Amino acid sequence: MIYKMKPQDKIVELFRRNQHKLNERPSLQAWNKLERRLDQKERLIKRHKPTISIYRIIMMAAAAIALIFFVTTITNIAQEANSRNAIVIHENAPTERLITIKLAEEQAFREQYQDVLNKTVAEGKITGQLRVSIKGVRPYLVPRKS
Amino acid sequence: MTENEIIEGCQNQNRQAQKALYDRFSPLMFGVCKRYCKNREDAEDVLVNGLFKAINNIHQFKGNGSFEGWIRRIVVNEALMFLRKRQKITVEIEEYHVGALTGGTIEDELAAQDILELLAQLPIGYRTVFNLYVLDGLKHREIAEALGISINTSKSQLILAKKRMQDLLAKRAYPGLEGRQHNRR
Numbered sequence: 092m093i094y095k096m097k098p099q100d101k102i103v104e105l106f107r108r109n110q111h112k113l114n115e116r117p118s119l120q121a122w123n124k125l126e127r128r129l130d131q132k133e134r135l136i137k138r139h140k141p142t143i144s145i146y147r148i149i150m151m152a153a154a155a156i157a158l159i160f161f162v163t164t165i166t167n168i169a170q171e172a173n174s175r176n177a178i179v180i181h182e183n184a185p186t187e188r189l190i191t192i193k194l195a196e197e198q199a200f201r202e203q204y205q206d207v208l209n210k211t212v213a214e215g216k217i218t219g220q221l222r223v224s225i226k227g228v229r230p231y232l233v234p235r236k237s
Numbered sequence: 238m239t240e241n242e243i244i245e246g247c248q249n250q251n252r253q254a255q256k257a258l259y260d261r262f263s264p265l266m267f268g269v270c271k272r273y274c275k276n277r278e279d280a281e282d283v284l285v286n287g288l289f290k291a292i293n294n295i296h297q298f299k300g301n302g303s304f305e306g307w308i309r310r311i312v313v314n315e316a317l318m319f320l321r322k323r324q325k326i327t328v329e330i331e332e333y334h335v336g337a338l339t340g341g342t343i344e345d346e347l348a349a350q351d352i353l354e355l356l357a358q359l360p361i362g363y364r365t366v367f368n369l370y371v372l373d374g375l376k377h378r379e380i381a382e383a384l385g386i387s388i389n390t391s392k393s394q395l396i397l398a399k400k401r402m403q404d405l406l407a408k409r410a411y412p413g414l415e416g417r418q419h420n421r422r
Binding site: 117126 | 271
């Protein structure tokens with residue numbers, strides 16, 4: 092087979108020059124078919140759009156509550172670790188009064204009650220006095236402040 | 238609507254923009270489909286499939302090159318897929334001594350129906366390569382990749398297609414159809 096390309100290919104030119112004559116509006120059915128397919132696609136997209144079910148809402152709420160509880164517990168533990176409870180008891184008072192002092196305040200608290208902090212409850216009968224116990228430490232008697 | 242508005246509208250699934258795209262490009266793309274398919278019904282099916290894909294994949298158009306060319310590529314690919322499904326695209330091996338093309342008496346004007354009739358008379362392999370190279374602007378490398386043939390086969394098919402076309406034109410005593418006025422050069 093021998094072939095040789097001519098610089099000007101008249102057949103190519105002929106077709107290229109006249110191909111625009113093939114342009115033609117398709118029938119109305121063509122748009123209708125296309126539109127139906129586009130509608131189908133839209134419906135499919137909407138159907139598979141993720142929606143949040145009531146079950147999922149409940150689970151998310153439960154998870155949020157559990158998280159809050161967990162965070163609160165951890166925070167409380169951390170606070171407890173960073174604070175001490177001082178139980179201040181007023182003699183003859185029906186109930187103890189629990190105050191919480193922070194570790195940073197503990198030094199000042201001990202200085203305030205330093206006279207009695209080394210004494211134990213067992214030392215004699217003392218009336219009219221405050222009893223202070225720091226959590227984790229044996230209770231002490233503290234003179235009531237006048 | 239401007240082209241950018243059409244593109245943006247189609248990206249937002251706007252029906253007006255989709256219709257505008259159809260109105261603007263369907264005549265040209267229908268012409269493309271008619272060249273590949275044997276009848277109008279098939280050509281419309283290919284057109285609808287091609288434009289549907291173009292609209293759905295509009296986000297893939299990055300603006301490098303013409304929008305019309307991008308749609309045209311999709312439609313041509315759709316036409317090739319259609320041909321592969323309907324009938325295998327075969328390449329003809331012919332022992333053909335092809336001399337230099339003369340084209341001395343070929344008329345400058347070709348009616349739409351003539352184009353379709355002439356193309357329809359080409360074997361499917363010739364017609365496909367002819368369409369892809371001459372009218373859709375693909376290079377032989379691209380044609381070879383699209384059809385699963387070698388570049389040399391693509392080139393030889395084109396040569397054979399042009400020779401066959403020349404013979405067809407000569408048989409028709411071209412210029413034009415019988416009874417039509419024409420001018421000879």
